[in-house]
Amino acid sequence: MRINVKTMFLLAGLLCAPYAAQAEETQWGWLGSFTRQKEVNPVNNKVYQEECGSCHFAYQPGLLPSQSWEKLLNDKALADHFGDNAELDADTLKEVRAFALENAADKSYYKRARKIAKSTEGGEAPLRITEVRYIKRKHNEIPEKMIKGNKDVKSLSYCDACHTKAKDGMYDEDAVRIPNYPDWDD
Amino acid sequence: MKKMVVLGCALGMFLSTAVFASPESGALLQKYQAAGAGKADPEKGKLDWTRVVVVDGEKMSCATCHTSDFSKDGKHHVTGKAIGPMSARVNQERYTSMKKMEKWFKRNCMDTWGRECTAQEKTDFLIFMLTQ
Incomplete structure (x- = not known):
């Protein structure tokens, strides 16, 4: 029997599909998603997105090591979250915390997250993403x-002010547009 | 006939105050009553909305973030993130989850007044907000 091109593609697709679906769950799954693996794992948890994202940009867990998330995401710390009360009920906190810890920089296979993990090894775990050495160096x-002097940016903490694909975990230079400085090029 | 007029008046009064109540907000008001709150006073809620308290050196009131125009977006006082309008007329998601209402009452009272609000204060706020 002759298998035509269409059927071949279909078969190839069927063989690859389960791989793609499990990309972030299995040990070797990262092999199947090369492009995304370069950046920072995007937020794919609805509760995390909603709870963190209602007050600020929902920073991807891969932007900080798990030690940082442990310090940030507990009852006591959330009662004074950089000056604001951000308390969560027990079930919600459990889910938000679990998602952050499972996807933290040091647990991630994503390349940029790994670099962040490496730059925060040893010493006190940072509480702010703007204190991460790798991130500071990339912006210096x-x-x-x-x-700071840009009214539409104000601080490094507003990732999505310049990184147009920040919410997808993409921080590469090609996707940077600094407001009021359209011609700036690194 | 007399009955009809009375009914008509009652309906008219109801419509003129235009309370955008939801089953959830009703249930929450009941809960506050059970916790000792008295009659709801929208005027008190309105006054409290703009009452300024200094918390950690920052002058805060509800209007600091939410503004006093309930049909427009507010803005988080630190992060600048947009907060959806408080009016149920323009923002149909408002007042539809007891869990959310209680979560934000707790957080925002702590941030704005430095303490939790009483059942009475929350009752007055809720009634005021539901009429906007």
């Missing part, structure tokens, strides 16, 4: 006027 060439 940008003049202050474009961040």
Whole structure:
């Protein structure tokens, strides 16, 4: 029997599909999703997205190591979350915390998250993403006027002010647009 | 006939105050009553909305983030993130989850007044907000 091209593609697709679906769950799954594996694992948990994202950009867990998330995501710490009360009920906290810890930089296969994990090894775990050495280093060439002095940015903590694909966990330079500085190029 | 007029008046009064109550907000008001709250006073809620309290050196009131225009977006005082309008007329998601209402009452009272609000204060707020 002759198998035509269409059937071959269909078969190939069927063989690959389960791989893609399990991409983040199995030990070797990361082999199946090369492009996304370069960046930071996106937020794919609805509760995390909603609870964190209602007050600020829902930072991907891969932006901090698990030690940081442990310090941030507990009853006591959330009662004074950078000056605001961000308390969660027990069930919600459990889910948010579990998602953060499972996907933290040091647990992630994503390349950029790994670099973050490496740069936070040893020493006190940072509480702020802006204190992560790797992230600081990546931004140190940008003049202050474009961040702090820029009314549409104000601080490094507003990732999505310049990183147009931040919510998908994509932080590469190609997707950077600094408000009021359209011509800036690294 | 007399009965009809009375009924008509009652309906008219109801419509003129235009309370956008939801089953969930009703249930929450009942809960506050059970916790000792008296009659709901929208005027008190309105006054409290703009009452300024200094918390950690920052002047805060409900209006700091939510503004006093319930049909417009508010803005988080630190992060600047948009907060959906408080009016149930323009934001149909408002007042439809008891869990959410209680969560935000707790957090926002702590952040704005430095303490939890009483059942009475929350009753007055809720009635005021539901009429906006």
